[in-house]
Amino acid sequence: MSLPEPSAEALATSRELSLRLAADIAANDGWIAFSHFMQQALYAPGLGYYAAGSRKFGADGDFVTAPEMTPLFAQTLARQLVELLPQTAGNIMEFGAGTGRLAAELLLALDAMQCAPAQYFIVDLSPDLVERQRDTIARLAPQLLPRVSWLAALPETFDGIMLGNEVLDAMPCELVVRQDDGRLQQRGVTIRDGAFCFDDRDFSDTALASLAANLVPPVAGYVTEISLANRAFIHTLASVLTRGAILQIDYGLPEREFYHPQRHMGTLIGHYRHHTIQDPFYLPGLMDLTSHVDFSAIAQSGIDAGLDLIGYLTQAQFLINAGITDELAKLDASDIARYLPVSTAVQKLLSPSEMGELFKVIGFGKGIDIDWLGFCTGDRCHAL
Numbered sequence: 001m002s003l004p005e006p007s008a009e010a011l012a013t014s015r016e017l018s019l020r021l022a023a024d025i026a027a028n029d030g031w032i033a034f035s036h037f038m039q040q041a042l043y044a045p046g047l048g049y050y051a052a053g054s055r056k057f058g059a060d061g062d063f064v065t066a067p068e069m070t071p072l073f074a075q076t077l078a079r080q081l082v083e084l085l086p087q088t089a090g091n092i093m094e095f096g097a098g099t100g101r102l103a104a105e106l107l108l109a110l111d112a113m114q115c116a117p118a119q120y121f122i123v124d125l126s127p128d129l130v131e132r133q134r135d136t137i138a139r140l141a142p143q144l145l146p147r148v149s150w151l152a153a154l155p156e157t158f159d160g161i162m163l164g165n166e167v168l169d170a171m172p173c174e175l176v177v178r179q180d181d182g183r184l185q186q187r188g189v190t191i192r193d194g195a196f197c198f199d200d201r202d203f204s205d206t207a208l209a210s211l212a213a214n215l216v217p218p219v220a221g222y223v224t225e226i227s228l229a230n231r232a233f234i235h236t237l238a239s240v241l242t243r244g245a246i247l248q249i250d251y252g253l254p255e256r257e258f259y260h261p262q263r264h265m266g267t268l269i270g271h272y273r274h275h276t277i278q279d280p281f282y283l284p285g286l287m288d289l290t291s292h293v294d295f296s297a298i299a300q301s302g303i304d305a306g307l308d309l310i311g312y313l314t315q316a317q318f319l320i321n322a323g324i325t326d327e328l329a330k331l332d333a334s335d336i337a338r339y340l341p342v343s344t345a346v347q348k349l350l351s352p353s354e355m356g357e358l359f360k361v362i363g364f365g366k367g368i369d370i371d372w373l374g375f376c377t378g379d380r381c382h383a384l
Helices: 010-029 034-043 069-085 102-114 127-140 143-145 206-215 230-240 294-306 313-324 324-328 334-348
Strands: 093-094 119-123 147-150 156-164 172-178 184-192 195-201 222-226 240-253 267-274 274-278 288-290 307-312 358-368
Touching: 010 034, 010 184, 034 172, 034 184, 034 288, 069 102, 069 156, 069 313, 069 324, 069 334, 093 102, 102 119, 119 143, 119 206, 127 143, 127 147, 127 172, 143 147, 143 206, 156 172, 156 288, 172 240, 206 222, 206 313, 230 240, 230 294, 230 358, 240 294, 288 313, 294 307, 294 358, 307 313, 313 324
Parallel strands: 093 119, 093 156, 119 147, 156 240
Antiparallel strands: 172 184, 172 222, 184 195, 240 358, 267 274, 267 288, 307 358
């Protein structure tokens, strides 16, 4: 496969990150957990994929997210948020806001419904993306920019709606493997012949070992992911949320499908310039690393932390429930040049063979009493 060549500057960044990772490995008895490698590859200050200056989103980036495809995604989501915001102090907090397009279009849609949030907080670890988000909102919704604030960390308390689109999949995961003799081990990273490679060792984390014993099927050679970071993230959000809602949209599966015996190679994948990369060590810092979300674990983490599980369903069902077809119907279908790209994007968002089935939406509440529009039909909580 022929891949686009990175620039000399990008290659230099990747080499610097690789040297740092090699030093980490040398300092830790020649081995680091894969979660450590993934954390550094994605978030090392100034070097990681999300912390450096490479262009990540859109046609000239590595992948395209739903908000980049059509404004109707945000406009439909706003139909749900407009029902929730009055139940709270009227604030929104978005995690990993990408280019800022979702934030800008949510602000515009909510303002048009006379329900602009009191404050719109964005939590993002990437200085490059924060700058891009600010530029996007200033360009698309300049009158609403004063309502937006950027945070590098969570506040102690929050009253409002917490929102994340494709955030959970980008959190570091652990790799576990069942060896041919039936033993379960943790798969980490070492260096052989000057290159990063996998190396399996016994568990040092008893909590991870216990999870693996309960989740990994008895299939020799079975490799899979367990995200402790996902579980901790939901628990942390719950501890901060005093009243409001948590809405997460991502691609993933319930536990019984995620750890199905036939899914023996796991879901870890790389994305580079719209190419799918199987080798997680390809150009560290220049490639996105991601794994599917175990939504059963997300649901249980929220419940254990005192949240009400409101619903879980496919992205297609959520968007249909929330009225995306009504939003599409507002457009002039006779204006083919404008209508066709939007209708094509909506088809991708809803189609089972595109994003409609693989992407899921999960909602939690705390101290609010409302029937959520997005979960009115087609709920799949029974499958978790």
